[in-house]
Amino acid sequence: MHELSWEKIRKDFKLTGKVTYFQSAGMSPIPKAVYKTIQETYGKLYELGELDFHSDLSMAAALLQKMGEHLNTLPENLVFMPNSSLAMSMVALSMKRRFGNDFNIVSKQDEFPATHIPFEYQNIPVSYVQPENGRYPVEKIMALTDDKTKAVVCSYVQYGTGFRQDMVSLGKALKQRDLLFVVNATQGFPFFPIDVEKMHIDVLTASLHKWGCAGHVGSLMYTSPAYREQFPTPVAGWLSVKPVGNDFIVTRKGTSVDIYPTAMQYQFGTANLQTILALKTAFEYMQNIGFDNIRKRVLSLVTECIAHLNQLDGVQVLSPHSHAGEQSAIISINLSGKSNQECVLFLEKEKVFTTIRNNNIRISLNFFNNHEDIGRLVEGIRKFMAQ
Numbered sequence: 307m308h309e310l311s312w313e314k315i316r317k318d319f320k321l322t323g324k325v326t327y328f329q330s331a332g333m334s335p336i337p338k339a340v341y342k343t344i345q346e347t348y349g350k351l352y353e354l355g356e357l358d359f360h361s362d363l364s365m366a367a368a369l370l371q372k373m374g375e376h377l378n379t380l381p382e383n384l385v386f387m388p389n390s391s392l393a394m395s396m397v398a399l400s401m402k403r404r405f406g407n408d409f410n411i412v413s414k415q416d417e418f419p420a421t422h423i424p425f426e427y428q429n430i431p432v433s434y435v436q437p438e439n440g441r442y443p444v445e446k447i448m449a450l451t452d453d454k455t456k457a458v459v460c461s462y463v464q465y466g467t468g469f470r471q472d473m474v475s476l477g478k479a480l481k482q483r484d485l486l487f488v489v490n491a492t493q494g495f496p497f498f499p500i501d502v503e504k505m506h507i508d509v510l511t512a513s514l515h516k517w518g519c520a521g522h523v524g525s526l527m528y529t530s531p532a533y534r535e536q537f538p539t540p541v542a543g544w545l546s547v548k549p550v551g552n553d554f555i556v557t558r559k560g561t562s563v564d565i566y567p568t569a570m571q572y573q574f575g576t577a578n579l580q581t582i583l584a585l586k587t588a589f590e591y592m593q594n595i596g597f598d599n600i601r602k603r604v605l606s607l608v609t610e611c612i613a614h615l616n617q618l619d620g621v622q623v624l625s626p627h628s629h630a631g632e633q634s635a636i637i638s639i640n641l642s643g644k645s646n647q648e649c650v651l652f653l654e655k656e657k658v659f660t661t662i663r664n665n666n667i668r669i670s671l672n673f674f675n676n677h678e679d680i681g682r683l684v685e686g687i688r689k690f691m692a693q
Contacts, residue, residue, distance in 0.1 A: 331670035382568040393511035394424040399540035457486035463493035468636025477506035520588040543574030
């Protein structure tokens with residue numbers, strides 16, 4: 307295998323020559339290869355219309371195959387959705403249809419709104435586990451469940467603090483209690499390991515504009531066959547329904563609707579295949595680098611960054627970081643006696659871009675970041691604190 311050159315990879319991301327970017331947890335920039343694919347796919351629309359439609363469908367299917375292998379599942383259990391909020395809404399509606407009003411779910415206090423709002427909007431009672439120093443011990447999560455609890459709905463990685471949950475232990479505990487495990491993997495996929503079988507995940511959604519390196523392409527949704535059998539889609543579109551014979555479109559009227567048994571039942575209508583093809587390029591680009599290599603690179607940068615931040619007076623690292631298993635690509639810090647918001651604005655003037663989440667400074671590191679980026683960040687914070 308050829309030796310990786312992180313500096314060469316860095317050059318694939320044009321913004322690295324202009325700014326110091328620590329906002330990938332909001333949206334990752336796209337590499338050169340993805341930008342080229344976007345130009346080519348929309349160029350085909352410009353020149354050929356939909357003449358390559360079936361070819362594009364085949365390539366989208368090939369991407370689901372690759373992503374299925376990454377999650378240890380079959381492609382028939384995966385579908386692209388417009389966003390994670392819609393995916394979670396489908397779960398909330400299905401649960402409401404099956405259980406009525408006499409049930410609850412358990413989630414976490416630090417969750418991103420896409421995780422819990424779909425359930426609260428359906429008036430489903432949600433009990434929120436409180437963190438312990440940014441962590442969520444499995445025992446504490448399970449202790450909040452009761453006889454009416456039907457599911458735990460939570461993130462793999464917390465968007466604000468970066469805490470990464472032990473999914474294997476939590477999934478095993480939920481399986482023993484026969485509770486659904488619904489996961490928002492947005493801040494973990496595709497860098498950090500996910501095995502839906504080993505983790506006993508029933509439903510998973512991951513918004514792909516965060517770490518997918520392909521822009522706003524929607525989200526990936528996984529549902530297990532057992533989940534779909536008990537909780538079929540609560541809504542349907544023309545692509546959710548199995549056609550008769552060789553028909554491509556279901557044109558019959560006034561008859562029963564037969565939805566697909568696969569995750570295709572959530573494919574309500576046509577998708578933007580051009581952005582999905584860009585995602586295919588991005589996924590293959592990262593796959594070629596190696597997700598293990600990417601994860602090791604990111605965690606190495608995170609460890610280095612935390613070590614430097616800990617040396618600054620008045621800087622408190624809030625993200626759990628006692629061991630690599632709880633770390634992600636996100637670091638959250640708070641400044642003592644100074645305004646976090648003003649620090650972010652100060653850093654922007656230095657062309658160093660972080661962001662505010664939960665009133666703290668969020669720093670997210672990607673594999674294109676380097677030691678010099680960390681140095682500019684730390685020096686910028688040092689200068690601000692010295693004012």
